[in-house]
Amino acid sequence: MKRTHLPLNGLRVLDAAARHLSFTRAADELAVTPAAVGQQVRALEDTLGVVLFRRTTKGLELTPEGEAGLAALREGFLQFEEAVRAMQAGQSSKSLTIAAPRDLTEKWLLPRLAEIARTDGELRFVLVSADDAPDFTEANLDLAVRWGEGPGAHEGEAIESEGMVTVERPGGGANAKIAWPGCTPDDASALVRVGDAGLALDAAAEGLGQATVPELLATRDIAAGRLAVVGEPRPSRFGYWLVAPLPQWRQKKVQALVEALGV
Template sequence: MALARLSLNHLHAFAAASRHLNFTRAADELCVTQAAVSHQIKALEAQIGQRLFLRTARGLQLSDEGARLAPLVQQAFALLDKAVQLLDERAPPERLTVAVVGTYAQGWLLERLPQFQAEHPHIELRLQTHNNKLDLATETIDAAIRFGDGAWRSTHAVPLQAAPLTPLCAPALAATLARAADLRRCTLLRSYRAEDWPAWSRAAGIEPLAARGPQFDSSVLMVQAALLGSGVALAPAAMFRRELAEGRLVQPFGVAVDVGRYWLTRPLGREPSSALRAFEGWLQASLAPADAQPPALS
């Protein structure tokens, strides 16, 4: 079907709705009503003779035809926006919304943000924190930095930093630990990943440790509890370098285990914006050579 027969308004509504997977948020972006967006999508579907969206128990989803069309239509409108901005020096900065797992935000990203803003003043970076459990298909974000093995469904994942886990605790508690087996008499703080302490035990060559201490959904909170003397945390030492350098936190054993790393992720099939490409390039260029290496198998 020739483009001239299709309404740009209808295509614009589809571009916004396919990005948000939500007609209400698309309407807010376009400054129209939700009913108007719904009407434009139905009109576009009638013109091309294909269903572009499906309503499921998980919410609005793209059909196979919609998934093929969405990246190209979104890219086309992004190019149009960029062309118009070239004519207007007063154009607002390009917005980029990134969800970041809190440990990475505090341990690496925040102190480097001024550098990113200096190198990319045209990008307005918006950060949200999360506890590593999120669904990119339903979140109104452009990308997410998260911890794991990189094998998330329908997700494009770019490896960032290795993050081997190791016991961390307050100096007074560390002074009582002569060998790994001494951890059996300690309160072992834990994350929602039940396999972490057993994996570290195997790497240390001891019988599996049973973590029965408090459970946290954030390594930042878990290590804060360890700093206050609540027990031993199993966390990525690379994200707590300041606390270790200051002597407030101690790594009592040299053994670390790789159970994942940090990744920059986005929905598979969604064309990244120029801002996201710039952010990805900056992240990779900012990594130390040791950080950029693939994680070693434990």
Template sequence: MVRPHLPLNALRAFEASARHLSFTRAAIELCVTQAAVSHQVKLLESRLNVTLFKRLPRGLMITAEGEALLPVLQDSFDRMADMLERFEGGHLREVLMIGAVGTFAVGWLLPRLADFQEKYPFIDIRLSTNNNRVDMAAEGLDYAIRFGSGSWHNIEATRLFEAPLSVLCVPELADTLRRPSDLLGHTLLRSYRADEWVNWFAAAGITYPAPLLKGVVFDSSLAMMEAAAQGIGVALAPPLMFSRLLSNGTVRQPFSVYTSMGSYWLTRLKSRPPTLAMSAFHDWLMAEKEDSSLQADVPAASSSA
């Protein structure tokens, strides 16, 4: 397709004049004379064979033709500015859009991102968090890190690791727990997955009576752990993702009983070809997974007390 020569100076003069509704203020912004701006706009009107402004005694009034042209120009100039800003030191900065379940983002990814930025200084990560519900196409994501079985429609999934769940609570409460059955007298904080506590008690050898679950249902382990840290109840959450709270003594893990409900996965749309930035992040994440000392400590999901 042969594109016509674009009168960029005239288009810029029109866009600035339309924002200010004044040739004078547009000239100040563009560091040219008022006459030069007026001349460029007239050239554009002549080329398009339309009137873009009605000249008034004080200022300008944009015409319907001008109103139709203005948003297209503003969007184009903004996109060009964004692209030019991505060049730095002779390199093109690439933007990588990542969505991650909040627990993984805070508990595992954020402490390691500085290493990624040091190794790949020209990749800018835009990180959004979610509660494991994500629409990659609608959100424009390159990758989504999510929790589950690894089976999602039209999604390519690479398994990262399990993060089995165990009991976490404040030290004062942990001191009162001698055996898993002691939990039946406490508030058991729960997620929207109703079978988590049932599975954990089964792993602990308790199948009857079924735990009585009541109270707040959390859609995020982060919120649940905040409630546990405030002594509101006992959480069932992945210790791997809350190592900082465990190491500083905010919470304790009273039992070495675990239950696994799935794994964390790095996912992308099958229709999304990997970019150089995506390949760099994938390779870095896989290396971090293997080298992580925390990962070496992940227990078997079937551990018992």
């Protein structure tokens, strides 16, 4: 019989009924009615073309045909259980693979992961750079961070932020603007053009001008006195989101990390 045609529900009922030699007790174990057990057994007998049980004055007993396949059946169910345990092992794993933009990893994620790791010495992190939309089909990712207006096609939670903030070197720097992809000012008015917001922060700290960046990335540099804020933060429809497809998002270790990151 082909694997795709195996009557797994009927075989599960056969195993329970053979152990108890009682449709009633098998039904209690399987949380169904005795009638449902009887129907499953009869359907399995029709499928296999053999009689599996016989009623006697002493009660229910297995036929030789039923007895012949029982050991292999139970070994098969043990293998199923082992397969399920192997697949669920990742739930208890202390290793998480996270994809995030390089600048967010440096300015925000790494310091928080360091704090989290100090609370649990068994945690292990694999960090992957992902400036574009993370591709969960191509990488063994547990969680990703994306910049956008929402979680996109995945489940997710927004990372709290004040929006965008303009910063410069304390005491003022060059009277110019620093540009990075996706941010104003346009390239024509910028003294320096860099590849991402993290480099824009570094350029501002060196006195090359003012950079308008996500407030989330600038917080530590501002607190350390490396950068000074110009004006007030401005709301933005864009932001950083922790995202994952639903199966990954439901993992306990992923939800624990999301909570620990404080979003």
